[in-house]
Amino acid sequence: MSITSALVLFAVLWFLTFLVVIPIRLKTQGDVGTVVPGTHAGAPEDHNLKKKAWITTAIAAVLWAVITSIILSGAITIRDLDVFNRMGPATTNESPADQ
Numbered sequence: 001m002s003i004t005s006a007l008v009l010f011a012v013l014w015f016l017t018f019l020v021v022i023p024i025r026l027k028t029q030g031d032v033g034t035v036v037p038g039t040h041a042g043a044p045e046d047h048n049l050k051k052k053a054w055i056t057t058a059i060a061a062v063l064w065a066v067i068t069s070i071i072l073s074g075a076i077t078i079r080d081l082d083v084f085n086r087m088g089p090a091t092t093n094e095s096p097a098d099q
Contacts, residue, residue: 001071014060021056
């Protein structure tokens with residue numbers, strides 16, 4: 001796995017985790033009962049984005065470490081995910097003279 005692949009994997013995991021974490025423990029203006037004029041009752045009262053971004057970073061780092069270790073160890077390869085056998089047989093790196 002190259003550095004670029006690792007960074008892209010972390011970015012994807014971070015944003016997916018962030019979209020899951022944002023609505024957790026969210027209190028809307030309608031729930032609290034103080035709707036600011038000109039806003040929707042479903043708008044957040046206090047969103048705590050900085051705290052949620054740190055939580056997201058911690059969760060994404062753990063997920064990234066687990067997935068990266070699985071990829072780098074070779075425990076799961078792309079051939080394991082080829083359920084329709086479209087990749088064909090695996091080739092070896094041996095030359096005909098070595099056989």
